[in-house]
Amino acid sequence: MAEITLKTLAHSYLKNPTSAEDYAIREMDHVWEQGGAYALLGPSGCGKSTLLNIISGLLQPSSGEVLFDGQRVNDLPPEQRNIAQVFQFPVVYDTMTVFDNLAFPLRNVGIDEEKIRQKVLEVAEVLELTPQLKRKAKNLTADEKQKVSMGRGLVRENVSAILFDEPLTVIDPQLKWKLRRKLKEIHRRFNITMVYVTHDQLEASTFADRIAVMYEGQVVQFGTPRQLFEEPAHTFVGYFIGSPGMNFLDVRARNGQLFSGNDVVPVGQHICNIIANMHSDNIKLGIRPDFIEVHDTPIDGGMEVEVTGAQDLGTYSVLSLRFGDVLLKARIDEDQATPKGKAFIRFPQERIGMYVDEYRVEINHE
Numbered sequence: 001m002a003e004i005t006l007k008t009l010a011h012s013y014l015k016n017p018t019s020a021e022d023y024a025i026r027e028m029d030h031v032w033e034q035g036g037a038y039a040l041l042g043p044s045g046c047g048k049s050t051l052l053n054i055i056s057g058l059l060q061p062s063s064g065e066v067l068f069d070g071q072r073v074n075d076l077p078p079e080q081r082n083i084a085q086v087f088q089f090p091v092v093y094d095t096m097t098v099f100d101n102l103a104f105p106l107r108n109v110g111i112d113e114e115k116i117r118q119k120v121l122e123v124a125e126v127l128e129l130t131p132q133l134k135r136k137a138k139n140l141t142a143d144e145k146q147k148v149s150m151g152r153g154l155v156r157e158n159v160s161a162i163l164f165d166e167p168l169t170v171i172d173p174q175l176k177w178k179l180r181r182k183l184k185e186i187h188r189r190f191n192i193t194m195v196y197v198t199h200d201q202l203e204a205s206t207f208a209d210r211i212a213v214m215y216e217g218q219v220v221q222f223g224t225p226r227q228l229f230e231e232p233a234h235t236f237v238g239y240f241i242g243s244p245g246m247n248f249l250d251v252r253a254r255n256g257q258l259f260s261g262n263d264v265v266p267v268g269q270h271i272c273n274i275i276a277n278m279h280s281d282n283i284k285l286g287i288r289p290d291f292i293e294v295h296d297t298p299i300d301g302g303m304e305v306e307v308t309g310a311q312d313l314g315t316y317s318v319l320s321l322r323f324g325d326v327l328l329k330a331r332i333d334e335d336q337a338t339p340k341g342k343a344f345i346r347f348p349q350e351r352i353g354m355y356v357d358e359y360r361v362e363i364n365h366e
């Protein structure tokens, strides 16, 4: 088991990279602590698989170091790094029994047969594969095969970490939640560092204690699911997490007031003063749809908006609201009547995030 440190790591698939865009992984420092349950979350192409392959040794980084418990492993081949990797599609030997599939990684390194038997039985029990142990792998369902793939990672003694690369893609939706719970249980029982790659925020937050959000080859935030929701560190995290994502308004301060286009955004003098002193043209206010107050009559400190749509989602509705040139989304509970035509909204001060050049800047409310 190991703590995995990535030190000034960068990777480009090009021979002569010239700009930041040429890098699949832009220079980063990151630590996965020993025993943590982590998710690596991001859209297609952001560099998740590249990062996993660098950790497992399938790919050599262009620059920087990979350290396991402080020891540099860049020069070690995958088999010596003792990393188990579970891929999207199950990797099993169809002609072997489930028992032999699970025993395979142990037999490979010459472990005693009795010890192998004990370990295989233990892992099969956790994964609920005991009834299938004598069956040939080719007769298994897709999710059973994927459980065998996971089991092959778990049987190995002193495995440094298990890396899961979208492991539930082929799994039936009804079984997904069950396998996710199983993975959590395995994590608690074996205390192994686990990194779970996904582009699905629900999968990430049900599995992981902390999530690294990747965007354009960078980890833009590393935090608990709650931190990602309440205090997104980058506008991308705001868009990507939450349903619907965070609203952003491009703003600028003029004559002691804050404007979005030609419309005044009443956020209070304090925030307006801070923004007036910022040396950037790229300033955004972010607010989650969940935190916008919606009224059907004018309110102090409110903004008039046009209601352009409402989507009923059972326990809540999502309203589409036009404010000047900007389309905002707001969530209202099922017991609140849907306003027609016009509405009046207010942003609670403590729920407003300020983003300068796409990164969050804390507002000191004192």
Ligand SMILES: Nc1ncnc2c1ncn2[C@@H]1O[C@H](COP(=O)(O)OP(=O)(O)OP(=O)(O)O)[C@@H](O)[C@H]1O
Residues within 6 Å of the ligand: 013, 024, 042, 043, 044, 045, 046, 047, 048, 049, 050, 051, 199
């Ligand atoms: N073997 C390769 N050769 C050249 N470019 C590659 C190679 N593998 C990945 N890339 C590029 O590197 C970037 C990161 O890809 P990567 O597969 O790591 O992203 P990802 O987040 O895992 O995406 P996905 O979820 O679609 O697998 C992408 O722009 C991709 O096109």
